[in-house]
Amino acid sequence: xxxxxxxxxxxxxxxxxxxxxxxxxLRVRPGMKAVDLGCGPGELTRRLAALLPDSEVIGxxxxxxxLPKEPGFELGRIxxxxxxxxxxFSHAALQWVGDHPALLAKLWSCLKPGGQLLVQMPxxxxxxxxxxxxxxxxxxxxxxxxxxxxPVEEYARLLYDLGAVDFEVxxxxxxxxxxDADAIVEWTRGTLLTAYQVTDEFLKDYRAxxxxxxxxxxxxxxxxxxxxxxxxx
Ligand SMILES: C[S@@+](CC[C@H](N)C(=O)[O-])C[C@H]1O[C@@H](n2cnc3c(N)ncnc32)[C@H](O)[C@@H]1O
Numbered sequence: 001x002x003x004x005x006x007x008x009x010x011x012x013x014x015x016x017x018x019x020x021x022x023x024x025x026l027r028v029r030p031g032m033k034a035v036d037l038g039c040g041p042g043e044l045t046r047r048l049a050a051l052l053p054d055s056e057v058i059g060x061x062x063x064x065x066x067l068p069k070e071p072g073f074e075l076g077r078i079x080x081x082x083x084x085x086x087x088x089f090s091h092a093a094l095q096w097v098g099d100h101p102a103l104l105a106k107l108w109s110c111l112k113p114g115g116q117l118l119v120q121m122p123x124x125x126x127x128x129x130x131x132x133x134x135x136x137x138x139x140x141x142x143x144x145x146x147x148x149x150x151p152v153e154e155y156a157r158l159l160y161d162l163g164a165v166d167f168e169v170x171x172x173x174x175x176x177x178x179x180d181a182d183a184i185v186e187w188t189r190g191t192l193l194t195a196y197q198v199t200d201e202f203l204k205d206y207r208a209x210x211x212x213x214x215x216x217x218x219x220x221x222x223x224x225x226x227x228x229x230x231x232x233x
Contacts, residue, residue: 003063005041007190014176018120018225025229030054032086037078038093042068089118098148108162111232123224129184132209137196145195159230167230173222180217181210
């Protein structure tokens with residue numbers, strides 16, 4: 001499945017909550033050069049840019065479907081980042097890139113002295129919404145998508161080893177209340193399921209598993225995310 005900005009935007013308000021949390025840590029200085037890695041449809045890149053006066057903010061994403069076709073957005077891979085930035089921002093995207101120790105080291109090397117790393121990553125891989133997708137993919141002979149997330153405390157240690165100052169790493173559960181189990185399926189269709197070939201059979205089996213595990217209406221969808229900030233001395 002490819003990324004679809006319309007499907008992704010169906011849960012726009014729920015996805016805004018971690019952004020609001022993350023930008024509480026934002027250190028605004030004049031004339032910043034900032035990059036939003038895995039910017040998707042660019043809504044949050046524009047919000048970030050609005051908070052950074054007289055600054056240059058670019059959004060980078062590897063999906064031509066997601067990326068806005070306007071100045072300030074570039075097609076590219078997170079892991080190919082080059083240049084030097086005052087702010088490296090990434091919201092719900094680094095979980096798609098492997099080898100997080102190497103990735104964090106690379107991002108760190110692209111931060112100017114005094115620069116800030118500001119990252120949010122979903123951490124919900126133990127939830128039935130993710131586990132069921134893996135089980136269904138396996139049962140249909142598809143490769144199971146694994147994610148490179150580390151134990152939360154590992155991120156703090158990695159930042160310490162990189163020489164970060166003023167750093168914080170937080171694991172937070174976002175308490176979403178959705179209409180029913182099918183709404184959880186619609187949510188993951190906009191994100192996780194892009195990793196799979198979502199045939200009718202896939203969707204039928206997946207929906208059945210999620211309905212069984214999350215009966216009733218409305219349903220509580222607790223969604224874990226890691227948020228982190230770190231400054232380079
Ligand atoms: C869940 S969306 C997040 C979009 C946006 N940051 C937001 O929070 O609304 C994840 C985005 O990461 C992008 N992505 C995944 N792997 C990537 C990579 N290796 N390089 C660049 N972008 C990537 C996808 O194309 C997608 O647009």
